[in-house]
Amino acid sequence: MNDSTGEARSGPSRRGFLTGTGAAAAAAAGLRGELAPAAQPNPAAPAHGPGPVLVELTVNGNKLSTTVEPRVTLLDALRNHLDVTGCKRVCDRGTCGACTVIVDGRTVYSCTMLAVEARGADVKTAEALGGDRLDPVPAAFADCDAQQCGFCTPGFVVSIRAALDKNPKATPEQVEAALTGNICRCGTYEQMRHAIVQLCRKGG
Amino acid sequence: MAEGWPKKRRLLGTKVKRLDGPDKATGRAKYSYDVNRPGMLHGVMLRCPHAHAKIKSIDTAAARKTPGFKALVLVLPAKDWIVVKAGGDALELRSVPNKKKKEKEEQRTVKVTPGVTILRKNKVVAVADLKPDDVVQVEVPDDAVGRELFFAGDEVAAVAADTEEHAEDALRAIKVEYEVLDHLVVEEEVIKNPKKKTTPGALEGNYDTTIKDATKGDVEAGFKEAEATVEGTYGVPVISHQCLETHGLVAEWDADGGLTVWASTQATVATAAALAGRFGLPPAKVKCVTHYMGGGFGSKFGPDVQGFAAADLARRAGAPVKIMLDREEEIIAAGNRPSATGTVKIGGKKDGTITAFAVDCYGSPGYTGGATINLNLMPYVYGDAVANMARSHKVVYTNAGVARAMRAPGHPQNCVLTEFAVDDLAAKLGIDPLVIRRKNLPPNNPKADKVSWAGRRHDIYTEQLDLAVKLSGWNEKWHPPGKGKPGAVRHGIGMALHTWGGFASGSTTPNECSVFISKDGTPTAETSTQDLGTAQRTVTAIVVAEVLGLMPTDVLVKLGESVYGFSSGSGGSTTCPSQAPAALLAAQAARDDLFKKVAPKVGADPKDLAVEAGKVVDAKNKKEWGWKEFCGRLGMDEAKGRGEWSLAISNEPENANISSGQVGGVQTAEVLVDSETGVVRVTHMVAVQDCGLVVNKLACESQVAGGVIMGLNYALFEENIFDKHTGRQVNPDMEFYKLGGLRDMPKITVHMQDMPERGVIGIGEPPTISTAAAIGNAVFNALGVRVPFLPLSPRRVLDALAKGGK
Ligand code: FES
Ligand code: FES
DSSP states (O other), X not given: OOOOSSHHHHSOOOGGGGGSOHHHHTTXXXXXXXXXXXXXXXXXXXXXXXXXXXXXXXXXXXXXXEEEOTTOBHHHIIIIISOOOSSOOSSSSXXXXXXXXXXXXXXXXXXXXXXXXXXXXXXXXXXXXXXXXOOHHHHHHHHHTOOSSOSSHHHHHHHHHHHHHHOTTOOHHHHHHTTTTOOOSXXXXXXXXXXXXXXXXXXX | OOOOSOSSOXXXXXXXXXXXHHHHHTTOSOOGGGOOOTTOEEEEEEEOSSSSEEEEEEEOHHHHTSTTEEEEEEOOOOOOEEEEEEETTEEEXXXXXXXXXXXXXXXXXXXXXXXXXXXXXXXXXXXGGOOTTOEEEEEOGGGGTTOEEOSTTOXXXXXXXXSHHHHHHHHHHOEEEEEEOOXXXXXXXXXXXTTOOOSSSSOSSSEEOOOEEEEESOHHHHHHHOSEEEEEEEEEOOEEOOOSSOSEEEEEEOTTSOEEEEEOOSOHHHHHHXXXXXXXXXXXXXXXXXXSOOOOXXXXXXXXXXHHHHHHHHHXXXXXXXXXXXXXXXXXHSOEEOOEEEEEEEEEOTTSOEEEEEEEEEEOOSSSOOOSSOXXXXXXXXXXXXXXEEEEEEEEOOSSOXXXXXXXXXXXXXXXXXXXXXXXXXXXXXXXXXXXXXXXOOOOOTTSOTTSHHHHHHHHHHHHHHHXXXXXXXXXXXXXXXXXXXXXXXXXXXXXXXXXXXXXXXXXXXXXXEEEEXXXXXXXEEEOOOXXXXXXXXXXXXXXXXXXXXXXXXXXXXXXXXXXXXXXXSOTTOHHHHHHHHHHHHHHHHHHHHHHHHHHHHTOOGGGEXXXXXXXXXXXXTEEEEHHHHHHTTTTOOEEEEEEEOHHHHHSGGGTTTBOOOEEEEEEEEEEEETTTXXXXXXXXXXXXXXXXXXXXXXXXXXXXXXXXHHHHHHHTOOOOBOTTTOXXXXXXXXXXOOOOGGGXXXXXXXXXXXXGGOBOOOSSGGGTSHHHHHHHHHHHHHSSOOOBSSOOHHHHHHHHHHTTO
C-alpha cells in the first residue's frame, strides 16, 4: 500500500492485501503464501515505504515510537513492535472486535487501520483501564463473571468504555447497540448483560 | 480414610469472582499469543492451496534470500539417522531400527547440496562437523517431492523471519509445483461416487459403509407394535471450534539444549511430552507454559504441525520463534466438529412408549478419522428404555481438515438426530412430546450406588423435567405444532435432553497439586493444569482457602506450567473433578504439616489444632492464634503438602462424595419464527443441569450459559461451507462463518441442581449438547413443519415451509 490517505479503511484490509492497492482486494481470500497481484502504485498519493517508516504515537498516555513497514496494521504495530497486547488479533479483518482500541476518542478495529495512519494519534487500549484504579467497566465484567477465556473481553470492555464516555447516561439497549461489532466464542453474553445493567445503573 | 470436603463450608458453592478477572479484562493477562520474547522471530506456514495434490517440485532458494529470512523447515516425518561416513558433500547414513516394530536397518546416502539441512543435538551442523556414530536428522528437499496432500490447507513448509511481514514475503517466494488431483469435498458426492478415491487409507473409495452397531430386540416387530411411525432425514453440518485465540506457540531453546514453549493448549504436560519425543529430549528438558488460554473446546491437545515447526525453526535459527495460526488456518486446519446426517425411523404408542428406533446415518470426519456420532448412545438418552433398535453409521471421507473433539464429541449430533425424531413422532401421535420423554427415561440401575448417577438417573431426569416445565412455562406455552397464534411471526417451544459420561479424572496417572505455606501465611498452590476460561485458577484458590480458613484472594495459584507435576489434558470435563480433590488433599496435607511444625513452638498438640476463618484454634486448651501469627512461627521453614487424584482413587468407595462423573440435563427453547423472512429468533432458553458439588457457583453458571450459547450458534448460524469445484472452504473467516453477537442472544435461565453428596463433577461439556435440538424442536412447534438440517438459516426455514405445503 503506497498511501496512507485512509483508503485502507474502505476495503477489506487483511494484512496480506495491504501489500497491494485496492486491486489486491479483488483476489478474494487466499491462504498465506498465495500470490497477491503486484501493487499498482498510485502516483497521486504521498509515498511511504516500501521500507520501514517512523511511527510516533501516544499509547495509554505514553509517547512511543517504532519503525514499521507501511503495510503494518496498527494492531500489529501495537502487538508485535510495542508489546501492547491487550488488543487481540482474532479475525484480522474487521469482524470480531477483539482488536478494538480508541484512536483520538473514536473506537476503531486496529486490524483495519494502518500504523502509519495512526501517526501522532492518541491511542487507548484496554490496558488504560487497569492500573492502580480499576475502571468501572472491567470491574463490572469481573463482578458479573462476564468472561471465560477472556480473549474477547478487552475488545468488549474498550467498546463499552467508549460508548459510555460518549453518553454516560446510555441505557443498556444503547450499550448493547455499541457491541454489535464484537464477538465472544465462550458465550459470556448473559453475564455481560448483567455487567451492562450494573454499569448503566451506576451511570458509567 | 480421606477427610473429604469440609462439612461446614464458607466458600465452596458460593459465588466467587474469578481471581484473574481484572487482569483479563484490562489486557494485562499474557496469553501465549501475547508472548514476545527478546529476539523473537515470526513464523508462518505454507499450505497446499489444492484440495488434493502431489508435490512435483519445491524450490526454496529464492525464499532464503528474501529480506529478514532466518529459517525454513519442510513438513516431513522426523527420523533419526546414524552417521556411517561423512566427507565432502556426501553423507552415508544408517537408520536406527525400532526392534519392537521389527523394523529393518536402512541405508541412505545424501548429497549435501544447498537446501539440505543437517541437525545434531538440535543444532544445525555442517558435514565437516560430523563424525561416525553421530545421531543426526537430515532434511532433504527432494524428500518432499511426491508427498500427497489431502486438503486445501495441508501443511507443506514453514518459514521464520525477523518480522511477520518478512515471513510472509519469504513464504510467497517458495516455489512449489503441484500435480493437482481429483478431490471430493461434498459428502453427497462421495456417496454418489462410492469408488472414487481421493483420500488416504486402504479403502477402495472414500465411502466406508462398514460401521454398524449391534441391533437390540426385534426392530421390525417393534414397528408393527407401534400406533404411529415416522421417518425423517435430519442433519447437522461440520462446524469449527473458532477458538478466539488461535492454535500455536512460541518456542525458545536455551543454551543447555532445553526447550520452553508458551503454547495455547489444553494439555501442558502432554504438549511438553510430545515435543520431548519429537526432539529427542528427556521430558524434564521441555517446559510448556500456558498461563492464560483463549479457548480450546477440545481442539488443543498437543503441539500440532505448526508447534513442531515453530520449535524446529527456533532450533535452526537459534532464536525464539512464534507461530500462531491466522483465522483462516484456524478454521481449515485446526479441527472441527464432524457432521452427521441420518435417516431415522421411530415408532411409538399413544402412551408415549417408543416401540422401535432405527437410524442409518453418515458423517464426515475430514480426510481421515472414524465415526462422527456415538452410535452406541442412540437413541440418545432413551436407549436403555427402548426395547427394539437398529443402528448403522457410514463414514464419508472428504478432502477437508480432520475433525477433533469438540465440546461433548458426538453428543450434539446424537441429540439432534434423536430428539427431532421424538418430536415428529409426538406430532404424529397427537401428543405432547413431554409425554414421550417422561415415558422413555432411562431407569435407575438398582445395582448401582444410590448416590451415583446410574443409581438415580430416572429420578434426576424426572426432577429436571419438572423444573424445566415450571421455569419455561411449558404447560401454558406448548401448543400442537403449527397451532400457535396465527400470524406472520409464529411462536414455538421445544425441548431436548442430554447426558454426559465424564469421569472424575482424565487419566490413570494421578493429577497432582502441591501447596506450600510460607511464614508470612501466604499459601502457594502449584499445578500444571491449565485454565481454559473455566476459572480453574479460582477453583484451586477456593479449595485451598476453604481448607486454610482464608479467602481465595489470599492464595497464590501458580498454574499452567508443565513442570508443576502431572496433570491430564482438559478433556471430557475432567479438570475440575480431578484438580479440586488434588488441591483439597494438598491443602489438608500442608495444614497438617503446619500444625506438626508449629505446635511444639506454641506448646500445643497438633491433634488439638484446627483451622477456623482467619485463625488456628486449640479448642481443648481454649487457645487461638491469628493465621499470620501462627504461620510466622514457621521461622525459616515452610509447610507443604501434596495431593493426587486419579480415577482409581476416586472410585474407592470412601471417596464417592469427593468427585464423580456423569450428569444429565434438560433444556427448553422458546422461539419466534418469521414465516415470511425465515428468520428465527430465540427468546428464552432454560437449562436445568445437575452438577454434583459446586465449587464456584458464579463460574459454574457461566459455563452452563456459555454452553447454551454455543448450542444456539450451532442451531442457527454455524457451518463450514465448501465449494465443490475448487475444493476450498468458502467461509474460513468470521463474516461468512457466523457467530451470534450479544443482540442475538435470548434470556437464559440457568438452574443448577446441586447434589453435593456426589462430589465434584465437571460441567464444561454437557450444557451445550441439547440446545440445538431444543431450538430445532421449538421451530417445528412454531411452524408445524420440520426444518430438518442445521443451521436453521432463513433459507432452510423458507424451503421447509415451501415443501411443507402450507
Ligand atoms: S481482529 Fe480486528 S476485528 Fe477481529
Ligand atoms: S470469553 Fe472467550 S471468547 Fe469471550
